[in-house]
Amino acid sequence: MSPHDVTAIVVTFDSAHALPECLGALAADGAPALVVDNASTDDTVAIAQGQGARVVRNDRNLGYGRANNIGVRAAGTAFVLVVNPDCVVDRGAVVALVDAARRYPDAAFFAPQIVEPSGRVFYQPRSLLATSLTNPGGKLVVPEGEACAPFFSGACFLIRRDVFLELGGFDENIFLFYEDDDLCRRVADSGSALIYVPQAVVRHGRGRSSGERPGRIFTSRWHQAWSRAYVSRKYGLPNPAPGMAAVNGLKAVAASLTFRRSLIERYAGSAAGAWAAMRGRKAF
Known part of the structure; x- marks a missing residue:
């Protein structure tokens, strides 16, 4: 199993400022990218095409979940790596996630270690939709190694494409927010495990996916x-x-x-x- 079993899905909306570093890192790690653009008004599409990514252009902003669903359906690989455009994968991260998928055949969802600009590791302390490990106090405890948990951030994750499609993908009633919690809940409810893979490191710009604009x-x-x-x-x-x-x-x-x-x-x-x-x- 190799990165060639993976298609990286990058949903963009006025993401020209962040996209070159994101796509460059994916290419360096051997993961081909499919950019689904939500009607950007900047140079996002030109940058994506210039870096060799496949591009699907939506004629309007369909939201995060619907655009990712379009990308996953268009991908032909066994796995998809959902990546925010303000995320940069470290070298070897994709291989580490795919290797974890090989070692945990009963798992469907694989979350990398997400590092913020400050150097802080982002590990979601709780989820509204979690039925186990609910952590009502929201205390953040980052696992020291690989671990199973009921929910992870949707900023970047690897998932088995067949499971994603069988579950109906992201809930298309949601335009933005909580679509990752909802997907994690349905993955867990289906009987598949969700695994944290800390040796796969991803650096997240947090909030830089789209450019600033009034409103x-x-x-x-x-x-x-x-x-x-x-x-x-x-x-x-x-x-x-x-x-x-x-x-x-x-x-x-x-x-x-x-x-x-x-x-x-x-x-x-x-x-x-x-x-x-x-x-x-x-x-x-």
Whole structure:
């Protein structure tokens, strides 16, 4: 088994600033890339094509999950490596993930060690949808070696393509946020294991997938609140939307007194997303 059994799926949206390093690292590690572009307005597509990646161009922004599903369906390899464009794989990371897949045939999902710009290892301490190891206090304890866990970050992971497709891929009702928690939950519910592979190191730019633009914080927070309400309803959890709408609405009013646009967008977006979920609006 080798990196040639893998296609890296990179979903982009105005990601020209981050893409060269991402694609360059994948090429250096022997993993061919398939870029699914969500109607970027910058040089993302030209950069992807210039670096030899296959490119699928969507005529509008379909969201993270739907775009990844398009990429996985187009890939012909046994494994797919879902990679955010602000992630850079270290040399040997793809081989390490594929090797883990060979050694753990009952597992379907393989998570690398994700390192943030500060040098901190990002290891998700808890998940809203976890049924085991729920870690209510959210204490972060990074495993010293390979370990099985019920949930991992969706920033970068390797998954068996047949399992991904059998499970229906990412939930296409979600535009952004919680699609990785939802996928991990369904992988675990199917009886397949999820494995942490720390010798596969990936460096994550965290938040650099898309360029800055006015309203981005509002939109991001809208989807985060909407998606949390959606997955809570999907799995029979208490509805967080009324509380989120009330608390963030009050915070947005208070933030308006500071005249700080980013702060206003943060709370107003969360309140609006929760309110939209309460009214039954869809994310698209």
